[in-house]
Amino acid sequence: MKISKLHYPLADSFHVEGKTVVAMGLFDGFHKGHQEVLRRAKVEAEKVGAKFAVLTYDHHPALVYKKMAAHEKRYLTLLDYKMQLFEEFGVDQVFLVNYSYAFQSQTPAQFVTNFIERFNAVAVVAGFDHTYGDKQTATMENLPKYANGKFKVITVPPVDSDGKKVSSTRIRIELDSGNVDEVNGLLGRPFQTKGVIVHGEERGRLLGYPTANVEHSEYQWLPRIGIYVVTVAIAGEKYLGMASIGKNVTFSDVHPMTVEINLLDFDQNIYGEIVTVDWLHYLRDEIKFQTPEQLINQLDQDANETRQYLKDHPESLN
Structure with a gap:
């Protein structure tokens, strides 16, 4: 698995060989919801003969938006372990982006031009609530408009467990309650x-x-x-x-x-x-x-x- 550490703006020398299908997300926790996003991307990549790629970030995007308390800066899945899980899942390429103020200040259309198109993406996959900039406009619902037919957009609905959405927030709450049995069910692994x-x-x-x-x-x-x-x-x-x-x-x-x-x-x-x-x-x-x-x-x-x-x-x- 190749890992490319990227900073906005991308260097002129940055180049991706061949077409890709890109799964987007922070993927902190690598829970069953995240796994469904990755599974959909993997299936699509195999179907179209493209590389299975992931766009993820080197830290919580919220660091750019607000002052975070110490506990908010912690992760369910530290970066090295997350990279290991990506590789075990069969990811070919990770685009590890530094989530900076300059990066998040791009318009959604600029994000598509500056990143997705330069990844040679033929399809982009993400969860229904994923955002890639301004939370009001950079939504999965709006992404097809910005894609303008240049790539396919696949939005993955929430994965439920016991009638509630599987999420990183839910897992943190369960860990804070000591419910590791419940957490392991949401992760699909210990x-x-x-x-x-x-x-x-x-x-x-x-x-x-x-x-x-x-x-x-x-x-x-x-x-x-x-x-x-x-x-x-x-x-x-x-x-x-x-x-x-x-x-x-x-x-x-x-x-x-x-x-x-x-x-x-x-x-x-x-x-x-x-x-x-x-x-x-x-x-x-x-x-x-x-x-x-x-x-x-x-x-x-x-x-x-x-x-x-x-x-x-x-x-x-x-």
Whole structure:
């Protein structure tokens, strides 16, 4: 898969060989709605013998429009992982555009001329609510007018789950509620994050439950505080674990937020390893225990429930 990092205006030397079918969107989350847009584009590309391409952006377009709070700058799917998912889906070409004020200031007609036509697009595919500039005029409903017969416009309707639209906003709300089971249904795969194993305070080892501290990017959206069943991929192998997102309130009232994972039946030194975490199931909220013994008893119960989850879902380690 070829990735072209683009800035407005495009360089005169920029050139695309052959015709393309272009799927447009930020695709943060890569959920079932996004997958339907990509599927439609892939089918169209195969039908007309064109390259399957994606036009996406290097950050939230909203950064251009407003001052964003720290949590609003986080992503469900960080850029490297999104590129990996595109490649696994069969995308041939990614046009990764810097979404700047100058870019969004183009008229819709200029966007078509400056980008879509230079991509040699024979068809453009996007979700019904996708915009490519001014939200009032740069709509999918208006795109055929700007295309003026130069390329086909395919608008994909919303994908529903339980009578509600599958969306990145819905997924963020579910993650903030700890509902990773629901999130995974909306994604069609486990919610996944990536981080590096760093040193922590090593209290878990003293309790008989040593933990791997996973340091995530500050831009990664995480589930709410709580205890979860997870799998962790280390050097190509998956291991079952129970993850704690929290502040270790049993030992301190001012402890920073951490992600700590106890890997069951595992005893290796993995400091410095970059790992991927699949978030599978919510077990419970974080609890402040009065004694370490109470915490150990709860961890025993958590471990039993984690093992039972694997028995009920043996595919989790595949």
